[in-house]
Each structure stands twice: as C-alpha cells, then as structure tokens.
Amino acid sequence: VSFIPDGLDCSISFVSHVLGKVCVHGRQKEILGVLVPHLTDLTKSDCIWQRICWRLVECVPDRWMEAVVLGFLQGAPGADVLSRLLGNLVVKNKKAQFVVTQKMLLLQYGHTTAVLQNLLGYLSLDSLRRTLLLRVLQELLETWSSSSAVKHSPAEQQLYISKAILICLSHLKEPEIQSCRQELLTSMMEGVKCHLDSSLPQLRRLGMVVAESISLKINTEGLVLKFEYEEDNETRELKSLLVQTPPFCVVPSLPDDESEKAGAALPLVPESNEKPHTAAPVMPDEELDAELDSDDDLTPYDMSEDKELKIKAPVYIRDCIEVLTGSRSEDVDKWEATVKALESLVRKNPAATREVSVELAKILLHLEEKTCIEGFVELRQRAQVAVLTTDPIPVVKYLTSQFYSLNYSLRQRMDILDILVLAAQELSCPKFHGKTKHSGAQKPYIQLLPGSDSSKDWRRIVDERIKSKTRRFAMGQSHVELASRPNKFNSVAGHFFFPLIQHFDRPLTTFDLLGEDHLVLGRLVHTLAILMYLAVNTVAVTAMGKALLEFVWSLRFHTDSYVRQGLLSCISSLLLSVPMERILADMTEELLETQSWLGDVMEKDPDGDCRRLALQNLLLMENLKKKLETVPS
Amino acid sequence: MALPPPDPQFVLRGTSAAVHTLHFSCGGPEPDIPLLFSGSENGFVHVWNLKTHRVDTALDGHGRKSVYCVETMGGKDRLLSQGRDQRICLWDLAEGRTSVTDSVFTEHVGFCRCSLLKVAQGRWLMAMAARSLEEVQILELPSKTSVCTLKPEVGAKLGMPMCLKLWQLSCDSQPVLLAGYEDGSVVLWNVSMGKVLSQLICHQEPVMSLDFDAEKAKGISGSSEKVLSIWSLNEQQNLQVYKTHELVNAGISDITIRPDKKILATAGWDHRIRIFGWKKLKPLAVLDYHTATVHCVSFSDHSNPQERLLAAGSRDQRISVWSIYAQT
Numbered sequence: 001v002s003f004i005p006d007g008l009d010c011s012i013s014f015v016s017h018v019l020g021k022v023c024v025h026g027r028q029k030e031i032l033g034v035l036v037p038h039l040t041d042l043t044k045s046d047c048i049w050q051r052i053c054w055r056l057v058e059c060v061p062d063r064w065m066e067a068v069v070l071g072f073l074q075g076a077p078g079a080d081v082l083s084r085l086l087g088n089l090v091v092k093n094k095k096a097q098f099v100v101t102q103k104m105l106l107l108q109y110g111h112t113t114a115v116l117q118n119l120l121g122y123l124s125l126d127s128l129r130r131t132l133l134l135r136v137l138q139e140l141l142e143t144w145s146s147s148s149a150v151k152h153s154p155a156e157q158q159l160y161i162s163k164a165i166l167i168c169l170s171h172l173k174e175p176e177i178q179s180c181r182q183e184l185l186t187s188m189m190e191g192v193k194c195h196l197d198s199s200l201p202q203l204r205r206l207g208m209v210v211a212e213s214i215s216l217k218i219n220t221e222g223l224v225l226k227f228e229y230e231e232d233n234e235t236r237e238l239k240s241l242l243v244q245t246p247p248f249c250v251v252p253s254l255p256d257d258e259s260e261k262a263g264a265a266l267p268l269v270p271e272s273n274e275k276p277h278t279a280a281p282v283m284p285d286e287e288l289d290a291e292l293d294s295d296d297d298l299t300p301y302d303m304s305e306d307k308e309l310k311i312k313a314p315v316y317i318r319d320c321i322e323v324l325t326g327s328r329s330e331d332v333d334k335w336e337a338t339v340k341a342l343e344s345l346v347r348k349n350p351a352a353t354r355e356v357s358v359e360l361a362k363i364l365l366h367l368e369e370k371t372c373i374e375g376f377v378e379l380r381q382r383a384q385v386a387v388l389t390t391d392p393i394p395v396v397k398y399l400t401s402q403f404y405s406l407n408y409s410l411r412q413r414m415d416i417l418d419i420l421v422l423a424a425q426e427l428s429c430p431k432f433h434g435k436t437k438h439s440g441a442q443k444p445y446i447q448l449l450p451g452s453d454s455s456k457d458w459r460r461i462v463d464e465r466i467k468s469k470t471r472r473f474a475m476g477q478s479h480v481e482l483a484s485r486p487n488k489f490n491s492v493a494g495h496f497f498f499p500l501i502q503h504f505d506r507p508l509t510t511f512d513l514l515g516e517d518h519l520v521l522g523r524l525v526h527t528l529a530i531l532m533y534l535a536v537n538t539v540a541v542t543a544m545g546k547a548l549l550e551f552v553w554s555l556r557f558h559t560d561s562y563v564r565q566g567l568l569s570c571i572s573s574l575l576l577s578v579p580m581e582r583i584l585a586d587m588t589e590e591l592l593e594t595q596s597w598l599g600d601v602m603e604k605d606p607d608g609d610c611r612r613l614a615l616q617n618l619l620l621m622e623n624l625k626k627k628l629e630t631v632p633s
Numbered sequence: 634m635a636l637p638p639p640d641p642q643f644v645l646r647g648t649s650a651a652v653h654t655l656h657f658s659c660g661g662p663e664p665d666i667p668l669l670f671s672g673s674e675n676g677f678v679h680v681w682n683l684k685t686h687r688v689d690t691a692l693d694g695h696g697r698k699s700v701y702c703v704e705t706m707g708g709k710d711r712l713l714s715q716g717r718d719q720r721i722c723l724w725d726l727a728e729g730r731t732s733v734t735d736s737v738f739t740e741h742v743g744f745c746r747c748s749l750l751k752v753a754q755g756r757w758l759m760a761m762a763a764r765s766l767e768e769v770q771i772l773e774l775p776s777k778t779s780v781c782t783l784k785p786e787v788g789a790k791l792g793m794p795m796c797l798k799l800w801q802l803s804c805d806s807q808p809v810l811l812a813g814y815e816d817g818s819v820v821l822w823n824v825s826m827g828k829v830l831s832q833l834i835c836h837q838e839p840v841m842s843l844d845f846d847a848e849k850a851k852g853i854s855g856s857s858e859k860v861l862s863i864w865s866l867n868e869q870q871n872l873q874v875y876k877t878h879e880l881v882n883a884g885i886s887d888i889t890i891r892p893d894k895k896i897l898a899t900a901g902w903d904h905r906i907r908i909f910g911w912k913k914l915k916p917l918a919v920l921d922y923h924t925a926t927v928h929c930v931s932f933s934d935h936s937n938p939q940e941r942l943l944a945a946g947s948r949d950q951r952i953s954v955w956s957i958y959a960q961t
Contacts, residue, residue: 309882
C-alpha cells in the first residue's frame, strides 16, 4: 500500500477487502499497527493521500465495516488523525454511523477513555459530523436520565456513559449549548434525581459530578450547581474530561472556562491571607526608644491563678440527665460539657447507669445539637453505645421497638442500626488493644465505623475471614490457643437480632421498608449480616441462622443492588457463624434452594459485586462441606 | 514574691439585674458626694452614693428595657442614658429632681454605646449608631441637630458599628471618630467632612470595645477572640497595628484607660478583670471576683489621686469597686 505510484488510476477496493477480512478475523492491531502510522504521515499534508485513505475505508464491505472502524478508533493516536483517515465515513456509510454513534456508545461499555475521546473528538471536528455529535449527546443524556437504566445497568456501564457525556460537553460550542440548553436542563434534573435515589454511593457521586458539569456548561455566569462529596480518583478523572486540550484548537473557549473554574478555587486562599496581612504588626518603636519607663514602678500582682476557664461537667449520671433535659437556655456551657463528658461517666458508673439506662437511651436518641460542638454526632453515638453495652437487654428492647415506631426520621432509624452494630461488636470482642496476636480465624480489631460506608469495611473483613477459613484446613492447626474471656454478646445476641427481623414487612404510615425506604432496608440487611457474624459461638446462632435464611429467601429478588449485596453478606455471615453440622442438619432444604439461587445470581445479576459475593458464597459452602467430610468423627 | 491580688474595696449590691454600664462622678468640690451611676438590664439607672454605699435614686426612663450606656454631661446634674428601647434620654438631676428633659429616638436596635465629646461650653457632640445598618450619626447636643452621617462606601461590608469614640486633639482641632465594626476593623472618620481617614483590620471577630489615648495617639481594642490589639495613629492620620497581646480566655466586653494614662482595665467574658500597664501593655493584675461575665469597667475621676477607684459591673448583678495602683 505504501508504494502506490502517483498519478496512476487504480482501484483500492481490493485493498479494502483485504483490510476488512483481516480485521474481522481479529487481527486489527497487527495490520493497523503498521498501516495507521504510515497513513498518518502520508495524509498529514497530502490531500490525495487523504482521499485515497477515505476511499480505502469506504470500500470496505458492510459486513466487515464494524471491525475496521473499531480498529481505527482504537489504533488512531488522536481525534484529528482519525478525522484525516476516516473523513466523513460516518456520514456516508450507514453501518459505520450505527457502529460509531450507537453501538460503541450505548451498547458496549468496555472501551477505554482514549477511544471515547477519539470517537467524540472525531465527530466534533467537522461541521457535517457535528449534527451527529449533538444527536449522540441527546441519546446519551436520555440513557443517563432514565431511572430504569440507573437502577438496572451495571456501574461500569454508567461510568462509561458519564464519561462520554462529559467529553461531548467539552466539545460543544456556545451557540450549540444555547440551542439545546432547555433539553440539557431537563435531562439534568431528571438524571440527578434518579442518581441520588440510588443506594450505591458510587452511582450517587457519578450523578453529582455529571450534573455539576452540565450545570457549569449551561450557566457560565452566576448560579452553578455544586454538590458536596468526597473527591477520589474517579471524580477527578471525570472532571478532567471536561477540559479539552486540542492540538488544533477548534473550540478555544472551553478550556478557558475550565481554567477559570480552577482559578476560582485558588483566590479563596490568597483572600484569607490578605486579612492577617493588613494586621501584620509594625516594628514597635519603643525598642528604639531609650525612654525611662514609668511602668517599671508598677509592680504586678501574683497572676498564677489566671488559667483557662473550664466549665465543670456534672459528676453524677442523674445530674447529666437533668442538664440534658433541662430547658434553661442559659446553661449552654454546662450542656456542652455534659455532652462531652457523658460517655466516660457512663462507663465509669455502670451501676448508676443501669438504674436509668432506658431513660438515658431515650434522651440520647432524641438529643439534638443545641450549640455548635465539634463532633457532636460522634459524641452522641459513643454515649449511646456506652449505655447500650452497660445495660444491654432493656436498652436494646427499647431501641429495636423504636426502630419500627412512627415519627422517626430515616437518619434516626439508621443511627439505631449503627449503635446496635457498634455495641454488638464491643460486647462480642474481648477487650484487647493489639497485644494478643490472633490468627486469621479470630475476629480482627475493627475501627469505629464511620457511618454510611460501613458495609464496605465489613465486606472486606468477611472476605478476609472467608479467605482464612478456606486456607486453614489445608494448613492444619498450627497456632497456640489464647486466653479466652466470656463472650458477653452470647446472652443478648437474640435480643439484638430477632426484634429487628420481626416487623420488616409491616408498613407504617411514615416508614415502609419494602417500599420507598429501601435505603434503610439495605442498611438493615447489612446490620443483620454483621450481627449474624458476631454471633458465632453463641447459643442462639442456629435459630438466628434459620430466621435469617428465611428472611433472605423472601427478599432475594429485590431490585436494589445494595439490598442484594446485603443479602449475600448475610449468607456469608451465616455460613461462617453457624456450624456446618447444624446447617446441614436443620436447614438442608433451604440450603439447597439457596445454593441454586446463588448460582443464578452468579450468572445473571447485573451488579458485579453481587456476582462476586455469590461466587464466594458458593465456594465457601463447598469448602465447608468438604472440611466436614475430612474431619474425622 | 508577688503579692496576691487585692480584694475589692467594697461591693455594691441591689441592682437585682445584670449591670451593663458604669460611670463615676466624683470630681466635684468637697461637700459634693462622690457618685457612681450604673445602668442595668431591668431598665433602671441607679445612682450610688459612694460614701454610704447605697442607692440614692433609681431612675426609670427606658420602659424596663436594658440600659447599656450612661454618661454625665459636665457634672452630676446632667445625665445621659441610652437604652434598648431605642432611646437616648437626657436627665436633669439637680436639686433632687429626676426628670427626663429630652430624648433622642435613635431607631438603633443594637448594643453600640454612644460617645460624647464636649466641644464648647454647653455644647456636645454625640456619636451614635443610627437606624441604617452601617451608619453612624453625629448629633449636636442639646440642640439635637444632625452634624453629619458617616456612611461607609458601598461594598465595604463593615457590618454594624460596635463601639464608638469621639475625640479631638485639642480644643480647637477637628473632632474625629474612631469606630469599631462587626467585621473586626477600626475606622478613623473625619467628622466635619464625613470621610474615612484610615481603616485598619484589627481582629477576625467583631470589635467589642475600644479606647484611645489622644496624647500618645495610641489606642487599644478588644474583641470576642483571645487577642487584644494595640494600634497607633501616625502623622498622616493612618492607623497601624502596634502590638497584639494574647489573653488566656477569649472575650472582652469593655476596655478603659485610666485618665492618667498609666494603666488600663479590661472586662472579660471569663469573669475576670485584667489590669495592664498602658506603656508596654505589661500584665499587672487579674482580679477574679465575679461569678459571671463582666460587662463594664470604669475608672473614677477623683481629683485626689489617692482616692481613685475602679468599678466593674457584671452579669452576676454586683458592682465591685477596687482601689488599685492608686499610689502612683
């Protein structure tokens, strides 16, 4: 190809056929790896070679067009090169258009960001193709804002679509944005709603980033949408897609917008530096003066008593209750000091706490921030956990009944779940601080859960446990038995677990677990998984296991992937905590049913995490059964 | 070996409400009784007899709304009081009378104390916070004519004026106003022209109180944070920060420099009164008597230096009177 003589009329169609055949057999990389660099050089300034190239690709038969186009998109070093090589192929050839605008963007999602950049950049570089770009954007936005897509498509696909949207936005020019402003706004509003409804934090963040970017594009002055979320690599990468650094600058205005935005983040720092700057002290003149100081004959008094003012917190639990329930607004200092000191007081006076435990739990559940204390939520949570661990049974009865009562906010209900988990963890773990070395089979030390992401940590820990379990029977017992303490969770595990599982299908006017409040349902399921996990070696564990299996069975087809992940964690916990003999003896049928369900999930569930968990559960089941067989009776 | 701080010389009780402002009037010739005027949260101005330590008269002129400023106008017979009922009342107390001769409706709903300056015999200038958020109005008393209104420029974002001090270098020089604002800055205004001469950001929090020594052209301001700021005025009428002093506990309600410019006192939110030397701001004493925030401190104007007193009014409804560094 590289030595076609000039000036001769020749037919390229043979070459196109060869190219097509090779590509469709999967050898795109090899052939295009040689072809593309040559063509890039040749077409740089030579129009004839450009035309030859276009003819080349246009003559590829339709049945091989997809492979060729895909190969070019993957192999081209940049959108401008692609534009030179392919010309207006997408406009002229229907198949190419379908592949580029529909198949690669909406039906597939495995391509890299570079390929996306190439594709969309290519579409933006010619006025004929720009209409396609706008159409593509519209379709992407439709998908992004459709609630069923958000609920059912895998996270990877949603990420891919978000990236494509952002790249499209970066290519749009001002007049184009103005013309489709209304549609952008509508899709943004709908899309953001669906994304924020999702229980998975990753999807919520995706929605927030894309919505912010759209809002930035359509309102370049004045009010822009701004969400608060934690930045991570993904969000940073997404935001960087909004900036285009085209070598042949087609849309110069957009990078400026982005750098303005980046610049806007900086002035905050210099501004706040200005203020102290003006107050920077001038060198006091007095050091130059040798003036006799008549101050010297004023002798100071003893000021050693002058210390920081500390408000004393009450020393008795009942006093604390009085301060916290008191309505005297003047005692805010005392109220603050009480809140800060409450946890340690409760732990130091267990007998006194037991007398008023339920009352204290009630006050703490309803305690609202009166003044601005740092870490109020954590202080309150620690105090609640302290009360619960000091007097478990009555307090847990109170809390579980309140979980299902009317007129609590979702946040309060989820707080109840958090407290139950933290207290259960404290009760079941022996008190140690890293001095004893446990083998992997023992419970690892777990940090104070930060809140909404607790499910991630737990999954990790359960995974570790599964890993350790699966290895252990191969290595045999090689560790020394360590000193054990009575498990305080044993006597109360049932009290924690059963009331939570009882009423989940009974809707109240303000709280419907099976309906709208699936976020709380997800949290409840994860909580049950954790409680199950912590109940290992307790007496009630088998009964708990049976109830949990039934619970999981009834919810197994739930549409929310967060809930399904929780259900699979429940199965993991169950398999790890309930001794296999008991499972096989009491729950054989249910176990078989669960096994077939897990197989189903593993193959067909749209969510990647669910599939992985199902696979792990199946492996765990197998290993435990095998272990049972190999242990001599 | 430093001595422990002295105890109050005496304590005045009987206001039955938090004390917000104090003013001495002890400069009169011998047969006159030294008096202390106090304004309380229940709307009363109490006239204390410093010989008997009892209330001589109680003036009720602010409709039971808190009185946060009292000043005498040339002697103990004429009193000015400012209250939260948005009024400034002028009283005639001669010969046992207790009548309000005049009042000014300020429409100010904040806590900014007004400032008086005698410009001629029988004529005063009074600076007060006005109705509009950032403005300060200067009135001439007793005629109540407006001299000017000091409005910061648009976008200055100074916030409310928190404390004011009118002064002039000598009898025939221009009166100037020092105003501390909510954003922590102190502004020097030229009263006759109504223009800003200089502005200085002294604090990150609102300026609670300030006082100024006209002879040394040095002033001090306190705020709700832990820092006292001392600033000076140079020949070009520019304010510059001279020094800062960090306190143990945050919050200053009032600062006042003794008339002989040797010491100054601060009233703290930590219930303590602190005494500093004015020259170098050397800490001299911490007077820890009150059990609640100290709202105001005031030095007496005794002609005999040995009799000089310091009074402090607090939220615990007591006024402590001290004799400290009276010998110098």
